[in-house]
Structures are given as C-alpha cells and as structure tokens.
Amino acid sequence: MPIKEIIRTKLMWVNVMELPKSQDRITHCLKTRGPQSVKILSKQLDMTTMGARQHLTDLESKGLVEQTQEERQTRGRPVHMWKLSKDGHARFPDSHSQTTIELIDVIRSSLGEESLNQLIDERSEKIEATYRAQLDATAPELQPQIERLAQLRSEEGYMAEVRLLPDGWMLIENHCPICSAATSCQQFCKSELEIFQRLFENKATVTRTDHLLAGARRCAYKITAHRA
Numbered sequence: 442m443p444i445k446e447i448i449r450t451k452l453m454w455v456n457v458m459e460l461p462k463s464q465d466r467i468t469h470c471l472k473t474r475g476p477q478s479v480k481i482l483s484k485q486l487d488m489t490t491m492g493a494r495q496h497l498t499d500l501e502s503k504g505l506v507e508q509t510q511e512e513r514q515t516r517g518r519p520v521h522m523w524k525l526s527k528d529g530h531a532r533f534p535d536s537h538s539q540t541t542i543e544l545i546d547v548i549r550s551s552l553g554e555e556s557l558n559q560l561i562d563e564r565s566e567k568i569e570a571t572y573r574a575q576l577d578a579t580a581p582e583l584q585p586q587i588e589r590l591a592q593l594r595s596e597e598g599y600m601a602e603v604r605l606l607p608d609g610w611m612l613i614e615n616h617c618p619i620c621s622a623a624t625s626c627q628q629f630c631k632s633e634l635e636i637f638q639r640l641f642e643n644k645a646t647v648t649r650t651d652h653l654l655a656g657a658r659r660c661a662y663k664i665t666a667h668r669a
Contacts, residue, residue: 460505463488464496468505468529473600473615475658476509476524497523505529533600533616541622549626558628565632572640583644583666587612590640609645609665612637617653617660624654637662 460468466486471477477485483493500506506529509522548557572593579589587603587610594601598618604611623629630652637647644667651661 460500461496463492464500467493467496467500468525468532471506471523471525471529472533473602476522478520478522480520482523500529503528505532533618539621541619542625545622545625557626561626561628561632565636569636569639572636576640583641583664584610586641586644587664590637606663609663611650612662612664613651614660620653627654630654630660633660634662637664643667 463486467482470482470485474485479490479493479497482497483490486493488496497506501508505526506523507526509524545557548560572590575593576586576589579586584603584605591601591603591612594612594614598616600615602613602615604613617623619629634647634649641647641664646665646667648663648665649660650663651657651659653660
C-alpha cells in the first residue's frame with residue numbers, strides 16, 4: 442500500500458457497535474475479570490440473574506459473548522461460564538492495527554530488523570521519560586507510584602489496574618491497544634517489561650507473570666519490593 446494511503450487509513454475512526462448500558466457493563470466485566478457465571482455477573486453488576494441471563498443471551502445473538510465448558514463444582518450442578526468472543530474482544534479496539542502492521546513491514550523490509558528494534562527502543566525511551574516524570578511527581582512510596590503507572594497505562598488504553606498481594610502488587614493490563622503490532626514485532630513486549638523494570642529498579646523487582654501473546658487473556662506483572 443502506498444505511504445499516502447497508509448496515512449489516510451490511520452486517520453479513520455474505528456466503528457464500534459453501540460450497546461445498551463447494561464450490556465456494555467457486562468462486556469467490560471468479562472474483559473477485565475475473564476469468564477464469569479450468570480450468578481457472579483449479576484452480583485457484580487447489581488442486577489437480577491434473570492436480567493443478566495437475558496442480556497447475555499442477547500449479546501450471544503450479536504456474536505459478542507459465548508459459553509465456555511461447564512465448570513465442575515464441589516457441590517451441586519455444573520455451572521456454565523460466559524466469556525467474550527473474538528468479536529467481543531474486538532469492541533476494545535487495537536489502535537489502527539492494520540496501518541501499524543503495514544508500517545512495521547515497510548520499516549523491516551527497507552531498513553532491517555535491527556533498525557526496527559532500534560526505533561522501538563527509541564520510542565520506549567520517550568515513554569519511559571514521560572512515566573518517570575509523572576512518578577517523580579507522585580508520593581515516593583512504591584504503592585502510589587504503581588497506582589499512578591496503572592492510571593497512565595489506562596489512559597493509553599491498557600485498562601490497567603493494581604491488585605495488592607501478600608508479598609507485593611500485581612499490575613494487570615486487561616487490554617492491549619497495540620496487540621497486532623506486538624504480535625508482528627515482539628520487541629514491543631520486551632521493551633514494555635524493561636520500562637517497568639527500570640522505573641522501579643531501585644525499589645522493586647518486576648516480573649511478567651501473564652503474557653497475552655503466550656496464550657493468557659491479559660498481561661500482568663508482579664512487583665515485589667526490595668527488602669530493606
């Protein structure tokens with residue numbers, strides 16, 4: 442595709458199916474929490490089980506959710522679980538995915554893999570500098586800085602959140618807005634981990650525990666404070 446056409450494509454908006462508010466909340470919950478039963482969904486969203494079931498049935502007819510295999514319980518009958526379908530995940534768009542892949546291919550074919558990785562590293566340096574400035578303006582304790590980082594990532598479309606663990610924190614990214622680019626060039630994933638590690642290198646150890654491209658439903662990072 443000519444460069445002018447690539448740029449023109451990048452300026453186009455992604456059309457997303459409009460949903461009723463309750464159904465939008467259900468898809469958001471399934472995105473951030475993974476497969477859920479009707480009972481759990483109804484409790485989380487403060488609606489009746491019948492109402493939740495009706496919304497799920499409607500979402501299923503739209504191709505946005507699907508049932509997983511039954512989960513065996515220690516007592517009682519097996520429970521059906523609901524999850525987002527491929528089209529359901531697509532409601533949370535991968536920003537300009539086709540354009541990004543085409544640009545990556547052009548750079549790779551014209552300049553080579555090493556030059557492509559160097560460009561991604563330069564991009565990462567700018568991102569890290571922005572994050573560091575924001576964290577430096579936050580309270581010096583580790584937890585508020587992790588929470589601020591999650592906020593910055595969410596603003597970029599990663600739907601990030603922080604969960605407290607007995608021995609640290611979990612930084613969870615429920616969505617990847619550059620998934621297609623990362624699939625085409627995993628230097629993006631490598632750089633992401635390295636950014637987090639450098640941001641907290643004097644305070645904590647950062648390890649990736651879940652990786653979307655390795656088959657997980659999300660990316661997650663465990664952050665463990667250094668012992669005094």
